[in-house]
Amino acid sequence: GAVVSQHPSWVICKSGTSVKIECRSLDFQATTMFWYRQFPKQSLMLMATSNEGSKATYEQGVEKDKFLINHASLTLSTLTVTSAHPEDSSFYICSARDGGQGHTDTQYFGPGTRLTVL
Amino acid sequence: DQQVKQNSPSLSVQEGRISILNCDYTNSMFDYFLWYKKYPAEGPTFLISISSIKDKNEDGRFTVFLNKSAKHLSLHIVPSQPGDSAVYFCAASGGAQKLVFGQGTRLTINP
Numbered sequence: 429g430a431v432v433s434q435h436p437s438w439v440i441c442k443s444g445t446s447v448k449i450e451c452r453s454l455d456f457q458a459t460t461m462f463w464y465r466q467f468p469k470q471s472l473m474l475m476a477t478s479n480e481g482s483k484a485t486y487e488q489g490v491e492k493d494k495f496l497i498n499h500a501s502l503t504l505s506t507l508t509v510t511s512a513h514p515e516d517s518s519f520y521i522c523s524a525r526d527g528g529q530g531h532t533d534t535q536y537f538g539p540g541t542r543l544t545v546l
Numbered sequence: 547d548q549q550v551k552q553n554s555p556s557l558s559v560q561e562g563r564i565s566i567l568n569c570d571y572t573n574s575m576f577d578y579f580l581w582y583k584k585y586p587a588e589g590p591t592f593l594i595s596i597s598s599i600k601d602k603n604e605d606g607r608f609t610v611f612l613n614k615s616a617k618h619l620s621l622h623i624v625p626s627q628p629g630d631s632a633v634y635f636c637a638a639s640g641g642a643q644k645l646v647f648g649q650g651t652r653l654t655i656n657p
Contacts, residue, residue: 430592432589434589443627460643462644462645470649471635471647471648471649471650472590472635472647474644474645477557477644487623497618519587521589521590522589523589525611525643532640533578533580533643533645534562534592534595535580535592535645537582537589537590537591537592538589540587540588540589542587
């Protein structure tokens, strides 16, 4: 149980275009999902917390208008990188909290999406 | 301010021996701690967790120890296997939903 999927697993796009990344909880309902970014050889950096049916809460320094987050259902959250630039190239990982079993603070992670902006 | 610290960036252990990964934290409000394992280009995989009301939690080859007075936790893997080679992250939560991660320790199991 507690499986989280992400799509696509990798994407290459041109500078100035927008890219949407989907995060799904496959076997549980996730009222809260999180979006992280990881740079090479560094730890996970939390970008935003996404609550179903409400606006996402962004961490300090993360541009809300650049990284659009939508959490329209209990099993799906999307991250859209708008007007992508090469510095947005990174590994983006989502996670979901399973409030139905175990400790509510345990997060289960998706496999990640490698974004390369040319 | 790094609230969760993994001071060893790497650790090398012989197959069959015990691997001990350490993590220190500074925020006394943290009450739940987790260990994740991560392979390159993949998302972290949840391994084991411990609540602050306990000082030990065991799951198969994995045991997590918590020393609240020292604000220190450790993950023991025994016996270590080649498939355990990965980056291990400790994380902490203080009830605000968010997890705070350490920098990670790269564990290499040598045959």
